[in-house]
Amino acid sequence: MRKRILIVGAGPGGIAAVRRLRDRADSRLELLLITREGVSEFLPGTIATVLGEAPAAHWRRPVRLRGVQVLAADVQQASGEGVVLTDGRTLEADAVIAAPGLHLDLQAVPPHPRRFVFWSPSTAEAARQAIARLEAGHLVVVISGLPYRCPPAPYSLALQLAAFYRSRQRDVQLTLTTPEEAPLTGLGPEVTDFLLQACAAAGVAVQVRRTPDWSASTEDTLVFTDGSRLSYDLALIVPPHTRAPLLDSLGDNGVLVSVNEQGETTVPGLFVVGDATRTLLPRTAGVATAQGLTAADAVLDRLGLARYEGPHLPAPECYIGHGNGRYSRITIRFPEGLPPAGRPVIQLEGPSPELADGFARVFAEWQALRTENGR
Structure with missing residues (x-):
């Protein structure tokens, strides 16, 4: 029988994890991605929305990934053995990767x-x-x-x-x-x-x-x-x-959840990636993506499907709008490894109109990762 992996959340961490699992394990896994209303939201579109440059709907896309079942639902509680949905249903799994972000x-x-x-x-x-x-x-x-x-x-x-x-x-x-x-x-x-x-x-x-x-x-x-x-x-x-409600059962104090290098919590089989984690890394999409890839590799290693070779190093880029089409960019790299052993190398660029193309590229890549073949 195929092993079933549940991925909660369609932000950068959840999408990176489910695509990595699919691409490395092919048909050997049953992959179920759970996200509210079956859609993903491009959070950097918040400022454009509030300034009237684009409606909120412009930054939302249905999630459609080859070989991945997408379930439009909310998760009430997560463990290493599955999740409980807010409608009372229980879904069992061999591992769970949760990327719920932080709750507003x-x-x-x-x-x-x-x-x-x-x-x-x-x-x-x-x-x-x-x-x-x-x-x-x-x-x-x-x-x-x-x-x-x-x-x-x-x-x-x-x-x-x-x-x-x-x-x-x-x-x-x-x-x-x-x-x-x-x-x-x-x-x-x-x-x-x-x-x-x-x-x-x-x-x-x-x-x-x-x-x-x-x-x-x-x-x-x-x-x-x-x-x-x-x-x-x-x-x-x-x-x-605040902490996403589905992680309330974890024993950590405070908003953030403690995880090991692979993203696993103190609950065996439950991995958490992205903004919800307590790390020395910045809360950016690039960090969440690297954590999603790392957690996926750890799950594959646990199941004997692929070898875990260490954490993925994040490479985040943060764009800062200055108005009138000008942007700055903060680029962060970790050539010496993850903190605290490795120190980040930071590059600042701009502000300039040319960097607006970079922001548009990030949005285009975000769409392509969530809706394959444009459908």
């Missing part, structure tokens, strides 16, 4: 007409009209807490908003607040200085060490846990990120 706790921020809580294309459209209508005043981009997915993206959002209002000659002041000691310190001072200088040049004020206290905040004033206050006319909020 949209309800953690009390609702108000001046506040918009989002961090995906599907949750961003509600803010689009409010951004377009704002003629003057103070707009605040708020990072609610740590960790959050795609760390450079809030800075990209603020920079593109500044260009948006500047091109329309509107008197809108922009501030970004973050709980971080400084932007993206994990990538080194060069990236921190680059982001701070880009924000300063665009007129975006950055306030660090600011964690919002939503219980004390009012309809026009943000109150932070250190007692500081910030008035606003419109607030765009990156919500708190």
Whole structure:
């Protein structure tokens, strides 16, 4: 009998894992990919959605992969022996690779007409009209807490908003607040200085060490846990990120899940990849892809179908929009191996219009990986 592997999530980690399993084991495995509504969402499309450049539907695609069964469902609980779906069904498996990402706790921020809580294309459209209508005043981009997915993206959002209002000659002041000691310190001072200088040049004020206290905040004033206050006319909020509910049964404390080099948790046969994992790597699509490949190889080795030869080294690229068609790119490589033994080598490029082609290429590759043969 063929062994059955369940893959949960159609983000970069889940797609990389299921394609690797299929390509290396061919017909020797039964592969079932479980994803909500049977679709995948291109998360970097969030900013384009909120700026009105493309609707949320533009960044969603049905997942259709040769040799892979796709199940449109939500998973309630995962183990190394299978999953329990939210409709009560149980699916058994010989191994499970979960790539659920981090859960957006949209309800953690009390609702108000001046506040918009989002961090995906599907949750961003509600803010689009409010951004377009704002003629003057103070707009605040708020990072609610740590960790959050795609760390450079809030800075990209603020920079593109500044260009948006500047091109329309509107008197809108922009501030970004973050709980971080400084932007993206994990990538080194060069990236921190680059982001701070880009924000300063665009007129975006950055306030660090600011964690919002939503219980004390009012309809026009943000109150932070250190007692500081910030008035606003419109607030765009990156919500708190929590652990995906399907991983709640794991014993780790906190948002992130501990895994070994191969991505396996303390539960035998349950692998977790991507943003949900506790590692020294940045939360990027390139890292999730490498982790998905590694977990797939470990599963194949466990089943005696292929030899595990060590972890895949990630090669992430992060694009930062500056508005007016200009992008910067942060490229990260690990020539000496994974941290802590290996230190990342970081290259900064831009901003320039030419790098916009790179962002378009990433989206085209994302589509091709999820919908083979264009169908």
